[in-house]
Amino acid sequence: MQVKIEHLTKRFGDFTAVEDFNMVFDDGKLVALLGPSGCGKSTILNMLSGILPSTSGKIYFDETDVTNVPPQDRGVGLVFQNYALYPHMSVLENIAFPLEIKKVPKEERNKKAEEMARLVHVDQYLHRKPKELSGGQQQRVAIARALIKQPRLLLLDEPLSNLDARLRLEMREEIRRIQLETGVTTVFVTHDQEEAMSISDKIVLMKNGVLQQEAGPQELYDNPANLFVANFLGNPPINNLNGYIKDGYFVLEDESGKIKINNPNVKEGQQVVMGIRAESVAIKDGDHDFEATVKQRYTMGKEELAFLNIGNQTIRVYLSSDYEFKEGETVFVKLRDKGVFLFDKETGVQI
Amino acid sequence: MKNNDAVKKFFIYLILALGGIIMIFPFYWMISGSFKTAAEYNSFPPVWIPGNWLNFDNFTKAFEQAPLMKYFLNSCIVTFSSVTINGFITILAAFGFSRLKFKGKEAVFALLVAFMMVPFEMQVITNYQTVARLNLIDTLPVLVIPFTSSIFYTYILKGFFDTVPDSLYYSARIDGASNWKYLWRVMVPIARPSLVTIMLLNAIASWNSFMWVQLVINSDRNRTIPLGIFAFVSDAGSDPKLQLAAATIAVLPMIILFLFARKYIVSGVSRGGIKG
Ligand SMILES: Nc1ncnc2c1ncn2[C@@H]1O[C@H](COP(=O)(O)OP(=O)(O)OP(=O)(O)O)[C@@H](O)[C@H]1O
Ligand SMILES: [Mg+2]
Numbered sequence: 170m171q172v173k174i175e176h177l178t179k180r181f182g183d184f185t186a187v188e189d190f191n192m193v194f195d196d197g198k199l200v201a202l203l204g205p206s207g208c209g210k211s212t213i214l215n216m217l218s219g220i221l222p223s224t225s226g227k228i229y230f231d232e233t234d235v236t237n238v239p240p241q242d243r244g245v246g247l248v249f250q251n252y253a254l255y256p257h258m259s260v261l262e263n264i265a266f267p268l269e270i271k272k273v274p275k276e277e278r279n280k281k282a283e284e285m286a287r288l289v290h291v292d293q294y295l296h297r298k299p300k301e302l303s304g305g306q307q308q309r310v311a312i313a314r315a316l317i318k319q320p321r322l323l324l325l326d327e328p329l330s331n332l333d334a335r336l337r338l339e340m341r342e343e344i345r346r347i348q349l350e351t352g353v354t355t356v357f358v359t360h361d362q363e364e365a366m367s368i369s370d371k372i373v374l375m376k377n378g379v380l381q382q383e384a385g386p387q388e389l390y391d392n393p394a395n396l397f398v399a400n401f402l403g404n405p406p407i408n409n410l411n412g413y414i415k416d417g418y419f420v421l422e423d424e425s426g427k428i429k430i431n432n433p434n435v436k437e438g439q440q441v442v443m444g445i446r447a448e449s450v451a452i453k454d455g456d457h458d459f460e461a462t463v464k465q466r467y468t469m470g471k472e473e474l475a476f477l478n479i480g481n482q483t484i485r486v487y488l489s490s491d492y493e494f495k496e497g498e499t500v501f502v503k504l505r506d507k508g509v510f511l512f513d514k515e516t517g518v519q520i
Numbered sequence: 521m522k523n524n525d526a527v528k529k530f531f532i533y534l535i536l537a538l539g540g541i542i543m544i545f546p547f548y549w550m551i552s553g554s555f556k557t558a559a560e561y562n563s564f565p566p567v568w569i570p571g572n573w574l575n576f577d578n579f580t581k582a583f584e585q586a587p588l589m590k591y592f593l594n595s596c597i598v599t600f601s602s603v604t605i606n607g608f609i610t611i612l613a614a615f616g617f618s619r620l621k622f623k624g625k626e627a628v629f630a631l632l633v634a635f636m637m638v639p640f641e642m643q644v645i646t647n648y649q650t651v652a653r654l655n656l657i658d659t660l661p662v663l664v665i666p667f668t669s670s671i672f673y674t675y676i677l678k679g680f681f682d683t684v685p686d687s688l689y690y691s692a693r694i695d696g697a698s699n700w701k702y703l704w705r706v707m708v709p710i711a712r713p714s715l716v717t718i719m720l721l722n723a724i725a726s727w728n729s730f731m732w733v734q735l736v737i738n739s740d741r742n743r744t745i746p747l748g749i750f751a752f753v754s755d756a757g758s759d760p761k762l763q764l765a766a767a768t769i770a771v772l773p774m775i776i777l778f779l780f781a782r783k784y785i786v787s788g789v790s791r792g793g794i795k796g
Contacts, residue, residue, distance in 0.1 A: 220690045241696040253687035257709040267695040269705075314695070 170231050170321040170354050171196045172217070177226035179212050179378075186212045187378045190226070194322075194371075199348050199355045201365035203401070204375035210358040212378075214324050217356065218247045230321060243322075246315030246353075250327045252307045254299035260286065260310050261295040267318040285313040289347060305336045309343070316351060323348070323355040329364060341368050362402050366390070374398055391507070396517035399444045399510060405474065408450075408484035410443040411514070419443055419511070425480030426459045428504065432511060432520060440514035447474065449508030450486040452494075457501035463494060477502065547771070554578050554765035561761050578765035582752075588766055590741060591748030595727055596773070598663045598744055602726040605668045607719050613674045615703050618681035619689060629678075632671045641731075648735060658738045667726060673718040680714040681707060716784035724774055745770045 172194040179187040187209040194200050202210045215221035217228065219240035227236050235243055254263050261282050262269075268278035286292040289309040291302075299307055308328055315323055325344070329337045345368040348355045359365050365372050366386040374381045374389065374397075382394040393399035399407050411422045414435045418427040435441070461477040466488070468474070473488040477500070486502070494500055511520045553561065555570040555578070582588060616622075617629050647666045656662040684707060692702040708715065730746045737743055743751065749766050 215690075218690075218694055220693070240690070240694045241698075243694075245694060247691065247694045249687040249691060251685065251687055253685065253691040255688065255692075255706055255710075257706075257712075266692075266697075266705075270696040270701060314691075318696070 172322060172354065172356075173229040174213075174217075175227045175229070177213070177216060177228065178224045179209070179216060179221065180224045185378055187216075190378075190380055192373060192380070192383065194354055194356060196354055197352045198370040199345065199357060199368060200371045200373060201369035202356060202358045202373050202375065203362060203365040204360060204381075205401075206360055208375040209378040210360070210375060211326055213375075214247075214326050214356065214358055217322065218245050218324055219243050220247075244318070244320050245322045245324055246318065246320035247324045248308070248311045248315050248326065248328050250330055252299075252311040252328075252331075254307055254310055254314075256299055259296050259298060260291060260302070263299065263310055264313045264317055266314060271318070281317060282313075285317045286310075288316070288350065289313045289343070303336075304331050304333075305340055308332070308340060312344070312347060316347070316353070320353060323353045325355065325357045327358050327360070329359070329361075337364070344368065363404060366402070374401060392519075393444070393510065394519055396442055396444065396512040396519075399512070399519075403446060405447045405469075405485050408445040408447065408486075410445065410479065410482055410484065412441060412443060414439045414441060421459075421480045421482065423480040423482075428458045430511070434520045435511065439520075441520065442512045442514050442517075444510040444512060445484060445504060446508030447485050448487050449505045450477075450484065451503045451505065452486070452488065452500050453503055454501060457503045459502050461500055461502050463496050463498050463500060465496060550764050550771075551768050553761060554768045556761060558761065578761045579769070581759075582762045582765045582769075585762065586748065586752050586766075587740065588745070588748060588752075588769060591743050591745045592769065594660060594742060595744040595746075595770075598660060598729075599723055599726040601664045602667045603719050603723050605664065606670055606673065606722055607715065609669045610673045610677055610718065611703070611708060611715070613669065614677035614681050615699075615707065617674070618678045619707075620699070633675060636671050636675070644732065644735065647732075651736060657736050658742055660742060662736050663729070663733060663744065666732070667722075667729075670722070673722065676718055677711065677714055680711050684710055713784045716781050720777065720781045723777060727774055 172192075174190055174192040174194075177187060177190040177192075178185070190213065202213060204210055212221065216223045219235070219238060219242075223236065227234055229235065230243070255266065258266065261279060264285050265278040265282035268281060273281075283292060283295065286295060289312055291306055291309045291313065294302060294306060294310075299310065302310065308331075311328070312323075312325075328344070329340055332340060341364055344355075344357070357365075357369065366389075369386060371383060372386055372389050373383045376397055382389060382398045384392070389398065390402050393402065396409070400409070412419050413422070414420070414430065414437060415427075416437075417430055417435075419430050419441065420427040459479050461479045461484075464476040464478050464483065466473065466475045475486055475488050477484050477486060479502075512518065513520055552568070552570050555573055555575050556567065557571065557575060557577070560567040560570055617625065643666075651657060651662045651665065656665070688706060689702060692706050697705065727744075728746055729744070730750070733744050733747050734750075737747065740751075749763070749770055752766050753763060
């Protein structure tokens with residue numbers, strides 16, 4: 170099912186949690202709603218499920234306007250951050266609950282519930298109570314319960330945030346598998362950029378209730394609309410160099426270096442921020458853009474990184490192992506084309 | 521160190537045991553007394569253990585001398601009705617105050633809680649006038665009607681309902697459950713320990729109720745067991761053995777009820793499986 174959101178706004182008193190949000194979620198896709206804490210992700214999700222009434226704007230499921238349809242009639246499945254399993258019911262009863270409400274005969278609903286349990290791999294725990302399950306198992310039960318009535322839209326609110334790092338990796342693959350297997354349109358809330366990048370067809374990035382950018386994970390990484398998006402995605406985070414434009418050059422703010430810009434959109438004297446991905450910097454002799462001093466080296470897993478001082482600013486870069494140098498040494502750096510962006514300093518918009 | 525702990529433990533248990541004996545002794549005296557023969561009862565020094573625990577003479581006599589069975593039945597009817605009706609209304613009210621949204625909810629609830637300060641003895645007068653005008657004096661329903669709702673129990677249960685996470689409610693709504701269905705299928709089962717506790721308290725209060733019963737019941741056939749035993753003291757002469765037998769009959773149901781409900785009351789403390 171396709172979901173279309175038009176001018177959706179939510180205010181709590183005079184605080185605007187979501188502002189003029191427009192969006193289309195395509196049928197059968199997994200979309201990640203990404204953004205820092207408090208940016209309105211849950212608010213959007215709750216408006217989609219019908220738990221929270223919107224202040225203004227419209228929500229369409231396919232062609233139907235569901236803005237004022239109560240939650241139970243929307244045909245959505247929702248998984249809460251804390252899973253919200255019914256503590257007094259067994260796994261089987263929990264999964265079967267939506268069908269019980271629909272008065273499906275016991276035998277039939279138990280059969281369906283067992284099927285769902287198999288899909289999410291909890292079929293060996295059918296008679297346990299939720300508190301006798303691990304976090305990951307509880308989450309799967311919650312997903313099974315959300316899926317059993319064959320929702321047209323599956324909503325997941327930070328379903329992985331209670332899990333440890335390894336289980337998170339495992340479960341996000343699981344969610345992707347289940348989503349692909351069932352083909353249900355899914356909206357997945359997270360504040361973890363890596364999670365969003367790894368499993369979604371599309372990422373919707375929010376900040377303070379305002380949409381920043383919507384794009385595929387790679388597109389979002391390769392072509393951020395603004396500085397916020399660029400800073401939010403990527404680990405290690407993108408480097409920011411402050412400077413201004415002069416005679417077609419980007420000049421560092423302390424004037425310790427400059428680099429030729431072939432961007433027709435820049436204006437003379439414009440204050441800008443250059444965003445440089447850590448992997449877009451090469452350290453090499455000969456042809457180079459900046460001189461830099463090695464401040465500190467460190468390793469992260471199998472990767473080697475270094476902090477470099479360029480003038481009075483610091484960037485973080487990946488090192489290739491075939492180039493040996495010590496801390497304090499001066500090196501030459503060359504920027505690649507890909508992964509280097511210019512942003513207007515005031516508006517943050519990519520130039 | 522270890523020795524010290526053992527000594528400490530010993531004294532703690534000693535004090536607990538003493539406390540236990542002090543609490544239990546009157547019950548024991550009552551129950552054992554109702555099985556004693558006249559000789560055993562009157563002997564000095566006292567006989568601690570009746571010669572024959574199957575000596576039901578006192579009970580038979582007690583039942584012959586007063587319609588204890590009738591009183592007992594009245595008490596059962598009154599208590600059962602009070603507990604079920606009050607339980608039902610308390611559940612609905614607590615749910616309303618805890619979960620539903622309506623205008624003036626906070627104010628109404630604050631007002632009700634303020635009413636809790638008014639002692640029962642003061643309500644008795646107005647309650648009496650009300651039931652008198654309704655022509656209900658000296659009937660069994662009058663023993664139930666004023667107690668069909670309770671602010672205190674509503675307050676307790678609302679407090680528990682408030683601790684159940686919102687997400688459970690919203691989950692159930694999305695799963696298609698109405699408020700009604702959610703209440704009975706999710707909220708009430710989760711709140712069972714609290715519910716059993718308040719129902720038990722209510723049952724005890726209702727079973728032991730004396731002042732109100734004495735005020736509104738005139739005829740013998742409508743007496744409940746506490747009033748019955750009170751009257752028994754004069755009706756049946758003053759054979760204390762018979763009084764003890766009657767008293768034993770009176771407390772027995774509450775003791776049995778407590779033993780059954782005990783495991784729920786204890787598990788009321790450990791309410792697992794709900795997070796966040
Ligand atoms: N009932 C409410 N009343 C007032 N403000 C609210 C209410 N619910 C949410 N907000 C505010 O709206 C903003 C968005 O909240 P929301 O729960 O959508 O954030 P979120 O993006 O889901 O954050 P998180 O990642 O921490 O869950 C927050 O600033 C929050 O304080
Ligand atoms: Mg949230």
